[in-house]
Amino acid sequence: MVTEGTRTEPQYVEGLNSYLRSRGTTAVVKSVPVGKDPMKVVLKGIELRDKAASAGKDYDTCVCLVDVDQHETLAAACWLATRESILLLVSNLKFEAWLRWHVEDKHSALTTSQLDELVAKLGLVTKKVLAPDFPFHAVHQACEVARRVDSGLEAGRIGPDPSSALPILVDLMLGR
Incomplete structure (x- = not known):
């Protein structure tokens, strides 16, 4: 798992993994925060996957998480991820929508600052730090909303604003 975000996304993935494991699902997730460029995220995923393969430790799946934001390299990153069989999961406008x-269960399009203010007001995130009592138990509700909002949800695709391909990660972690 390679993430664009260096705080919120890794915290979420680790928390979700712990929550799902406590429900009888086992997934091994290695979160590697990279920073703001989707192309760098995909290139890091390729690097880690290839390094593991050369050491005889293949990953089952390489997943990268990125936001739409205003990235100029996003379309090229989607193309490269598809070519390299990496699951690039895009959140539009950004991860906080997920x-x-x-x-x-609301899906109005918001600006980045409005979305930041909303997730803070909802008690989910403060200054890019996930709340200690984040409601991981509601992950299936989030998946339902995401699939309803974007019926064409798939990896390597930029969905409507708002949208998120994170249900794909949840399915992977559940062994589906």
Whole structure:
């Protein structure tokens, strides 16, 4: 798992993994935060996958998480990820849209600052730090909202605003 975000996304993935494991699902997730460029995220995923393969430790799946934001390299990153069989999961406008769906079934398009203010007001994130009592138990609700909002949801695709391909990660972690 390679993430664009260096705080919120890794915290979420690790927390989700712990929550699902406590429910009888086992997934091994290695989160590697990279920073703001989707192409760098995909290239890091390729690097880690190839390094593991050369050491005889193949990963089952390489997943990268990125936001739409205003990235100029996003389309090229989608193309490269598809070519390299990496699951590039895009959140539009950004990851916080996915977090929002854990507590409310609303999907109005918001600006980045409005979305930050909303997830803070909802008690989900403060200054890019996930709340200690984040409602991981509502992950299935978030998946339902995401699939309803974007019926064409798939990896390597930029969905409508708002949207998130994170249900694909949840399915992988559940062994589906």
